[in-house]
Amino acid sequence: MSLRYAALGLLAQQPGSGYDLLKRFEYSMANVWPATQSQLYGELNRLAAAGLIEVTDIGPRGRKEYRVTDAGRADLLRWMTNPADDPPYRSAELLRVFLLGEMPTEQARAYVASVAERAETELARYEQLRDSMDWTVDDAGFYGRAALEFGLRAEAMEADWARWLIKEIDRRAR
Amino acid sequence: MSLRYAALGLLAQQPGSGYDLLKRFEYSMANVWPATQSQLYGELNRLAAAGLIEVTDIGPRGRKEYRVTDAGRADLLRWMTNPADDPPYRSAELLRVFLLGEMPTEQARAYVASVAERAETELARYEQLRDSMDWTVDDAGFYGRAALEFGLRAEAMEADWARWLIKEIDRRAR
DNA sequence: TCCATCATGTAACCAGTTACATGATTTC
């Protein structure tokens, strides 16, 4: 369901074609809800069939310009106010942590080190994103920046945690 | 794939029935990879069919005692060392943040406040878990504690972030 | 003897993934 509202929401912010949406999606929501081109196009067709968006124009190369309908806006708001039926949090990375005792300490330590490294790389990428965008004062910019702030803090936290865990592993080995 | 390795990993830590596993699962891995009873049982049958685990005994009420095989242990290690093909991070909560501009400021603010509250509640639950368990020195306990530490830090971070965002929203409204 | 707990399963469905497929237009 979530991708459906990502698409609907993007259109609510600004009308456009699937292709337009895809580009805006990639450097924003795809960071918290990855999806492929095929998925997005499929979702747009389903949204149109459900009357939540509509085609306002067909341009060259079969380009379809979409716009959100009143019903679509209402449905978006309904979703926004119902976080209760969000899919639950899932992390394979953390799942692996539970099982680190099943491998030699040296390997477990290396895994945690790789987690720290990955977090630092992501952190750097987010910092670059932060510095390269102009966070204009419009709503999309403001809340996009807020989501990015979450990413920055989450990656920093994760790197800290991983370094803490490495120390604990070393302490335990001694 | 992940649930498969959760089940395999639990059995690698300690043999037991599906029912036994389910109980150990619920207060540990289910926090980072929720699954239902049906899913777990299905996974166990598939693991047995693939020769990664085996039934060592059938007790009363059709109870099947499972044990990991050598092939299973090898496959677990293979998965542990290949974090690259983990499913990506996904968060509907953050997705919603991107779209907060589509609702009135007052409602957006309330949503962020509810995020803060939820994080604090979860944090309290994790703190209770931390204080109620005896984190013995065995591997499962050590790494379970490490995973819990992640949860504690993540929820604290999230609550902080949400409170920060509320301030930003208020500042912007003025 | 009744109830809680132990114990396992099936089937329909839905969301997301991967791979493939096609063609028009603009720019160099």
Next chain:
DNA sequence: GAAATCATGTAACTGGTTACATGATGGA
């Protein structure tokens, strides 16, 4: 004329969700 970009789609598959379904055993 070739290459990059614009632009959209289908189909098979897999992992996870929901709802339903059944029955044995031990203890009060």
